[in-house]
Amino acid sequence: MSPPDYQSLFADLHGAVRLSVPLAPMMHLRIGGPADCFVEPVGEQDVALVVRACREHNLPMHMLGGGSNILCADAGIRGVVMHLGNLNRTNREDNRVTVGAGVTLPSLLRATKEAGLAGLEKLTGVPAVVGGAVAMNAGTRDGETFEHLVSLTVVEPDGRLGVRAREDMSPRYRDGCLEGAIVVQATFELEPDSPEAIFERFSASLDARNKSQPVTQRSVGCVWQNPEGDTAGRLLEASGCKKMSVNGVQVSDKHANYFINDNAGTAADFVALMAQVRSRVHEQSGVELEPEVKFWGFPERSS
Ligand SMILES: Cc1cc2nc3c(=O)[nH]c(=O)nc-3n(C[C@H](O)[C@H](O)[C@H](O)COP(=O)(O)OP(=O)(O)OC[C@H]3O[C@@H](n4cnc5c(N)ncnc54)[C@H](O)[C@@H]3O)c2cc1C
Numbered sequence: 001m002s003p004p005d006y007q008s009l010f011a012d013l014h015g016a017v018r019l020s021v022p023l024a025p026m027m028h029l030r031i032g033g034p035a036d037c038f039v040e041p042v043g044e045q046d047v048a049l050v051v052r053a054c055r056e057h058n059l060p061m062h063m064l065g066g067g068s069n070i071l072c073a074d075a076g077i078r079g080v081v082m083h084l085g086n087l088n089r090t091n092r093e094d095n096r097v098t099v100g101a102g103v104t105l106p107s108l109l110r111a112t113k114e115a116g117l118a119g120l121e122k123l124t125g126v127p128a129v130v131g132g133a134v135a136m137n138a139g140t141r142d143g144e145t146f147e148h149l150v151s152l153t154v155v156e157p158d159g160r161l162g163v164r165a166r167e168d169m170s171p172r173y174r175d176g177c178l179e180g181a182i183v184v185q186a187t188f189e190l191e192p193d194s195p196e197a198i199f200e201r202f203s204a205s206l207d208a209r210n211k212s213q214p215v216t217q218r219s220v221g222c223v224w225q226n227p228e229g230d231t232a233g234r235l236l237e238a239s240g241c242k243k244m245s246v247n248g249v250q251v252s253d254k255h256a257n258y259f260i261n262d263n264a265g266t267a268a269d270f271v272a273l274m275a276q277v278r279s280r281v282h283e284q285s286g287v288e289l290e291p292e293v294k295f296w297g298f299p300e301r302s303s
Contacts, residue, residue, distance in 0.1 A: 161184075
């Protein structure tokens, strides 16, 4: 089957449409082949247009946030990858902050701290954008994204723009359960506090994170979800997985739930290492670890 003519397909789109775009530089892990087509819509209606066009032409579509939780296949991604970096506005009304899906968490945390609005500093150190943080219900031991969420503006899988209230959503651990919807904007309700107090909590979390996690290295954060009543990091360490490696990908010496790309690693190395440690943990503890990382371009995997 010949590839679609993406430029004609997205002729009415406000925003960039590029072909054969390398994805590795956009991934925190720096792994992954090219996307057939990479689109960066300017506004919400443009996001809806892309969704409708992909649906109509039966084209696979992937949403890219900050790329901090994705393992992208070496062969790349067929179809369309959409990035919402242009949806980058932040508006405040009293204690409510409405923010575009493309805003990075570090810049949102800075803005809310300066405005004396507390809550989101619980997400200190998560290298996400708002859309990705909501989709994953990103969190730390202090709390998670949905705790402060009031509503989302989304593009539904059929291409309609809509609003979802928090009470109508059922997020789980590291899963916003969006059922195919695309986040274009999120509204958070925060609590007034002094910027100094917020900054102190922020700094304390950052210090703790720097001590225990390899934050300066190429990773996807935690590869595995924490099983009920335990942590994946503890199980991996107890099973002797630290420093196991496959070619350029190694289990971190600092935190066993982080796999590090030494810059020569591939997606194939990453999944091979996942299989090895999963089987070792199962042999030693009986626990079947479940991935937290999202797989792109691996037809045999569903996430
Ligand atoms: C050093 C490091 C530390 C980390 N620490 C933490 C941590 O403490 N806690 C934690 O929870 N996670 C952590 N992570 C993992 C990661 O940051 C989170 O999962 C984060 O929520 C991913 O956000 P992102 O914007 O990078 O999304 P991406 O990785 O780009 O995407 C993640 C998923 O969200 C989907 N998505 C992205 N944007 C949208 C959108 N607008 N609408 C719908 N779906 C969308 C993607 O399709 C994909 O399925 C860490 C990662 C790294 C590299």
